Amino acid sequence: MSIATSGLHHVTAIAGDPQRNVDFYLKALGLRLVKTTVNFDDPGTYHLYYGDSAGKPGSLLTFFPWRGAPLGQRGTGQATTTAFSVPESAIGWWKSHLAEAGVEVSEVVNRDDEDVLTFHDPDGLIIALVAHTQGDPREPWDHGFVPPEHAIRGLHSVTLSVDQEEATAGMLVDDLGLRQVGADSNRFRFAAGQGGAGALVDVLVTPEAPPGLVAVGTVHHVAWRAPDEETQALWRDELIDRGVTVTSILDRQYFRSIYFREPGGTLLEVATDEPGFAIDEPLLELGRALKLPPWLEPRREEIEGILPQLTLPSPVETR
Template sequence: MKTSGLHHVTAIGGDPQRNADFYLRTLGLRLVKTTVNFDDPGTYHLYYGDGSGRPGSLMTFFPWRDAPSGRRGTGQATTTSFSVPEASIGWWKQHLASAGVETSQVTSRDNEETLTFQDPDGLVLALVAHPQGDPREPWDTALVPAEHAIRGLHSVTLSVSKEDATAGMLTGDLGLSFTEQDGNRLRFSAGDGGPGAMVDVLVTPDAPRGLVAAGTVHHVAWRAPDEPTQLTWREELVDKGVQVTSVLDRQYFRSIYFREPGGTLLEVATDEPGFSIDEPLLELGRALKLPPWLEPNREQISATLPKLRLPSENNPEVRA
């Protein structure tokens, strides 16, 4: 079985309003679904992405207002990178500075320019300009116009203390290919590679073990085209002795979860059915959506959640 690339990255945040303001206004993404953590419906699950929330464009959050800060280290995805147009890194450096976001110097690796920074909770993010470009259509807003906007996920970086077992799972169980090495950083790619289909493995034997809490990644999800493929994938993983969850209904996709040997929680998520199954495309993210099994508790859940105000950038009718 081979994945075609990244499906989404899910992280833990702090205050949900601050989280939404940053990802919608500063980064120019669209909130494509406002729902709750199905395992803990007292907190939101916010999905950010392109105009329709296509797999590979998605960054999602469990924002707990009083969540303690996590610790970056091994056993985690320690950097989440987004893809931007090749000529846009300078624009982004200026845009982030005007928003009060401190950034690194622009670096170059593998002919890609990279700008690194942190979100309000300390989550490490990067913007990467791939030399061959990225044809994916972005979400267009007044604050982040289409010519500079994020195209989707570029890659993730997994920090591990040892490389062999992690590399073995990426190639043997996810179908990725080893493409290159730069010192203690190894790159693996799905399919033909390119933005949205890459993962870097950073080998740091002396780094502390990471602690998953606010400002860290909870899990990294990889794409499966449909449920039959996912079921076959699960059977293959179980046959190899991997501890895998049962298939879980996440309403907008189906999921299985397991850990790679270095400790990072991975997910295989289906491309189907998508985010427009319970609200029109133009209205994505505006209303709180609950799965059928939580709908009877809507009043109680709504009363528990903090109020969330969406900026006009998330509303196509207002933007027009």
């Protein structure tokens, strides 16, 4: 493969109640809601994007909140942990902060010389905070509920659970351009680009685990970065030439996407860095209003009648 990704673009998961989802990711994790839109394939459902101040690629965790949908099952063939990068000195603060918010947290463990704190969101999605030791130059969202000196910098890594690693590792290396940078028992680490936070994926081999079922509380897909549409189109052609089944290029309004599955079963996406989230509302107002793509705008009244109303908490209310 002549094209390689520079790192993670976003992770998309499935939630239950959208208001509970907003409250948790804004209040407990201190992220910014950078876009309130709908699932373009199911416009009666929100698509909520959380990230840094501008929703830069590599900072994003997004959700399809389907109220009343069944809980999923974590297992092989899916991404089972989404990890964020926090300052090296912040893990103790986060452990106390989450406990005060009523979140049950794990003991801090050390992995690859970094402290890791793991917990579940209200729907059971596994989230980890990693005290990144190599320095993370990314700026946090500094107008949220979490003080900026402790705040999340962006995605750190994702973990893919598989029943065997060879084929999955082959696609990561040969089709995405990653390289293996570590191995510890049944965990294999791969890095994109320059490596470091936002460019890592762990492949966890758990043949004893059941097959995963994607529903509430699980990851739907993991997206990797492409710099532009031209590169994405060439990438798609190369993937097809290598025998990978790939979707057509889909317009997601804020980026363009192609989708395919890695051999272990996880749905992957390659998403463009541009045009970004400020194309249909000012940067200072991101996420506050429901934004629809042009082809759904004629149905706004119908869609707004279906979607539950959201109340966005503001840190100003608590100061």
